[in-house]
Amino acid sequence: AHQALHGLSKAQVERYSRQLLLPSFGIAAQGRVCSSSVLIVGCGGLGSPAALYLAAAGVRKLGLVDHDVVELSNMHRQVSHSEQRLGMHKAASTAAAVAALNSSVAVDTHLQGLTPSNAVGIISQYDVVIDASDNAPTRYLINDACVACGVPLVSAAAVGTDGQLTVYNAGGNGPCYRCLFPECPAAANCSRCADAGVLGPVPGVMGVLQAVEAIKLVGGVGQPLAGKLLLYDALAGRFSSIKLRGKAPGCAACGEGGMTREGVAAFDYAAFTGGQTANDGPPVPLAVL
Amino acid sequence: AHQALHGLSKAQVERYSRQLLLPSFGIAAQGRVCSSSVLIVGCGGLGSPAALYLAAAGVRKLGLVDHDVVELSNMHRQVSHSEQRLGMHKAASTAAAVAALNSSVAVDTHLQGLTPSNAVGIISQYDVVIDASDNAPTRYLINDACVACGVPLVSAAAVGTDGQLTVYNAGGNGPCYRCLFPECPAAANCSRCADAGVLGPVPGVMGVLQAVEAIKLVGGVGQPLAGKLLLYDALAGRFSSIKLRGKAPGCAACGEGGMTREGVAAFDYAAFTGGQTANDGPPVPLAVL
Amino acid sequence: MKLKIEFSGGLELLFGNQKEYAVDVPCSEQQLTVGKLLPWTRDQLLKDRPELFMKGDSVRPGILVLINDCDWELSGTLDAELQEGDKVLFISTLHGG
Amino acid sequence: MKLKIEFSGGLELLFGNQKEYAVDVPCSEQQLTVGKLLPWTRDQLLKDRPELFMKGDSVRPGILVLINDCDWELSGTLDAELQEGDKVLFISTLHGG
Numbered sequence: 139a140h141q142a143l144h145g146l147s148k149a150q151v152e153r154y155s156r157q158l159l160l161p162s163f164g165i166a167a168q169g170r171v172c173s174s175s176v177l178i179v180g181c182g183g184l185g186s187p188a189a190l191y192l193a194a195a196g197v198r199k200l201g202l203v204d205h206d207v208v209e210l211s212n213m214h215r216q217v218s219h220s221e222q223r224l225g226m227h228k229a230a231s232t233a234a235a236v237a238a239l240n241s242s243v244a245v246d247t248h249l250q251g252l253t254p255s256n257a258v259g260i261i262s263q264y265d266v267v268i269d270a271s272d273n274a275p276t277r278y279l280i281n282d283a284c285v286a287c288g289v290p291l292v293s294a295a296a297v298g299t300d301g302q303l304t305v306y307n308a309g310g311n312g313p314c315y316r317c318l319f320p321e322c323p324a325a326a327n328c329s330r331c332a333d334a335g336v337l338g339p340v341p342g343v344m345g346v347l348q349a350v351e352a353i354k355l356v357g358g359v360g361q362p363l364a365g366k367l368l369l370y371d372a373l374a375g376r377f378s379s380i381k382l383r384g385k386a387p388g389c390a391a392c393g394e395g396g397m398t399r400e401g402v403a404a405f406d407y408a409a410f411t412g413g414q415t416a417n418d419g420p421p422v423p424l425a426v427l
Numbered sequence: 428a429h430q431a432l433h434g435l436s437k438a439q440v441e442r443y444s445r446q447l448l449l450p451s452f453g454i455a456a457q458g459r460v461c462s463s464s465v466l467i468v469g470c471g472g473l474g475s476p477a478a479l480y481l482a483a484a485g486v487r488k489l490g491l492v493d494h495d496v497v498e499l500s501n502m503h504r505q506v507s508h509s510e511q512r513l514g515m516h517k518a519a520s521t522a523a524a525v526a527a528l529n530s531s532v533a534v535d536t537h538l539q540g541l542t543p544s545n546a547v548g549i550i551s552q553y554d555v556v557i558d559a560s561d562n563a564p565t566r567y568l569i570n571d572a573c574v575a576c577g578v579p580l581v582s583a584a585a586v587g588t589d590g591q592l593t594v595y596n597a598g599g600n601g602p603c604y605r606c607l608f609p610e611c612p613a614a615a616n617c618s619r620c621a622d623a624g625v626l627g628p629v630p631g632v633m634g635v636l637q638a639v640e641a642i643k644l645v646g647g648v649g650q651p652l653a654g655k656l657l658l659y660d661a662l663a664g665r666f667s668s669i670k671l672r673g674k675a676p677g678c679a680a681c682g683e684g685g686m687t688r689e690g691v692a693a694f695d696y697a698a699f700t701g702g703q704t705a706n707d708g709p710p711v712p713l714a715v716l
Numbered sequence: 717m718k719l720k721i722e723f724s725g726g727l728e729l730l731f732g733n734q735k736e737y738a739v740d741v742p743c744s745e746q747q748l749t750v751g752k753l754l755p756w757t758r759d760q761l762l763k764d765r766p767e768l769f770m771k772g773d774s775v776r777p778g779i780l781v782l783i784n785d786c787d788w789e790l791s792g793t794l795d796a797e798l799q800e801g802d803k804v805l806f807i808s809t810l811h812g813g
Numbered sequence: 814m815k816l817k818i819e820f821s822g823g824l825e826l827l828f829g830n831q832k833e834y835a836v837d838v839p840c841s842e843q844q845l846t847v848g849k850l851l852p853w854t855r856d857q858l859l860k861d862r863p864e865l866f867m868k869g870d871s872v873r874p875g876i877l878v879l880i881n882d883c884d885w886e887l888s889g890t891l892d893a894e895l896q897e898g899d900k901v902l903f904i905s906t907l908h909g910g
């Protein structure tokens with residue numbers, strides 16, 4: 139009878155008791171989290187902590203997308219992996235970490251990575267998507283597929299000692315990624331970790347913040363971090379928040395006659411981004427050291 | 428010859444390559460991190476991510492203090508543990524997670540918890556201390572021992588959907604914990620997770636931020652978050668920073684004739700805090716659910 | 717005098733679980749100290765357990781008072797003079813982790 | 814006109830690895846648009862690889878311009894008029910993770 143009332147088992151009540159106690163969260167929000175599904179694209183520096191905290195919080199299903207394998211140079215920031223799993227597929231390694239932490243979470247791994255042809259099919263199965271990817275083509279692809287499928291998108295990035303975070307597509311007049319960046323930056327303007335380096339816990343901070351925002355969305359609590367961009371400057375120990383433009387009327391993704399599900403599959407993301415690949419490039423030569 | 432130049436092995440160069448690439452970090456800061464020691468008091472919601480990210484970043488020695496065992500109600504936020512390690516001592520469980528992530532980190536576990544008689548002996552062995560504890564007596568004890576030993580202290584707390592973070596004892600005129608709170612709050616004014624609940628990833632955010640601040644301190648980079656208190660309001664998705672008072676001249680810890688190493692061992696923290704214990708109390712009855 | 721009063725760190729639970737108040741506090745000749753604001757806040761805004769907010773003439777131990785995001789110790793604690801539009805933030809220190 | 818100019822997201826690497834500049838920009842009758850500030854910033858502050866900052870009359874794709882922490886799209890982009898004391902922040906979007 140009790141189980142029927144709130145939909146949580148006795149083990150769930152014990153496991154999530156500290157969230158059930160929270161007046162601003164409670165049984166209703168926990169129940170929604172326990173029946174939600176979240177997709178994490180990228181099991182690296184952002185996706186590692188996002189996956190751990192979403193699993194711990196008790197989402198029903200976690201989707202994990204990556205096409206890389208765990209390398210030693212990932213280990214300083216990608217804490218869902220382990221030395222024993224070096225060489226393993228990243229999504230499979232993160233799935234193992236999730237299973238060890240909370241075996242009640244269903245995990246779907248997508249080992250081929252997100253592509254224009256599979257993106258809509260995968261993303262349409264989830265309530266919220268987390269962009270934890272590391273390259274421009276994938277970021278445009280995720281944005282377009284989330285717009286086409288009407289799925290909220292928690293997007294973050296981290297390079298060097300800086301982090302950025304915002305929520306797209308969560309209602310209101312907030313912009314999508316293409317509203318902000320209608321034209322793709324040149325490769326030289328795209329800071330990536332493999333080229334520019336990154337202080338390990340900086341993506342960690344941003345990835346846990348992504349988990350917070352995803353839990354707020356699926357739990358139906360709080361104000362999503364939408365229409366604003368949160369900036370973290372780790373060296374200064376400072377966060378700031380900037381107010382973003384509204385939707386661009388002529389946006390190729392969210393505007394009138396914008397991106398459809400079919401349009402995503404047909405779009406040439408490689409050409410649009412000037413031949414940038416969805417692969418993390420080889421490590422910069424460190425012979426100088 | 429190379430090793431002699433920068434003190435890092437070939438495996439270290441590969442593992443930490445993304446931090447070595449960082450102009451603002453580089454080989455000098457990584458070298459300092461690799462020869463540093465950090466003590467984490469509390470292997471719970473804050474200490475779990477702090478330990479993972481400090482291990483990943485490559486500190487030489489990590490001290491882990493706790494006296495509790497892993498319970499199911501911890502698992503929604505204490506991501507260094509696992510279902511398999513339920514019932515294990517928390518410091519030992521976190522040590523296992525650290526070893527899996529970076530076997531080159533030396534781990535010292537202190538399973539008896541921090542007490543007035545052992546605090547100075549333990550803390551004086553470390554370069555930086557992280558306060559990841561969950562109760563008032565331990566927070567005063569850590570503060571006093573860090574003041575007496577001259578060790579910088581990265582202090583954070585999280586309850587409900589709020590987090591707080593500051594760095595004490597890191598040079599300058601910043602206050603210590605007793606400067607801010609010379610009189611202990613009554614138990615009813617002390618929000619703790621076991622009583623008030625906590626949204627799982629909120630201590631996660633604060634714990635990773637503690638790792639960032641500890642790495643800045645031992646690496647000698649950036650501005651420590653001292654003399655300021657960083658506030659995180661997860662429901663609003665907002666960070667703010669407030670300016671704190673300077674040192675209180677008459678502070679019982681850092682003032683003239685303040686706390687000595689011997690004074691810490693002799694101080695009655697239980698009496699000072701009105702009989703609050705260093706134990707996380709039993710869970711609030713959840714029969715109502 | 718028009719002020720913003722905010723509560724954080726769980727203190728908002730004593731104030732109807734509302735974190736931000738825009739208030740207009742009666743005062744003579746635009747003179748208002750924090751010492752006078754405290755009992756007004758207790759009497760007008762507090763909904764629950766008044767003993768957890770004030771002790772004597774001041775706030776309870778464990779509560780920080782911030783005027784425009786600066787510790788009130790920097791501006792005279794109870795004697796700090798408030799100006800039109802000031803933000804007064806009360807924070808309860810947290811011990812959890 | 815006295816302004817604060819800030820760079821973030823790696824853009825500071827083009828500007829001598831300095832994140833904040835306090836500048837005094839020559840202008841006629843206190844009239845200065847962002848469109849005029851851009852080439853001044855490039856010519857006076859930029860140390861390295863000018864092609865990564867501007868493209869044509871505007872900033873390169875991937876750079877956000879914020880005036881007092883608000884997206885310049887909200888105030889007219891290149892035609893936005895600056896006031897004494899304004900803060901102009903240039904952010905490079907990040908792709909890493």
Ligand SMILES: [Zn+2]
Nearest residue numbers: 314317389392
């Ligand atoms: Zn759009």
Ligand SMILES: [Zn+2]
Nearest residue numbers: 603606678681
């Ligand atoms: Zn002191």
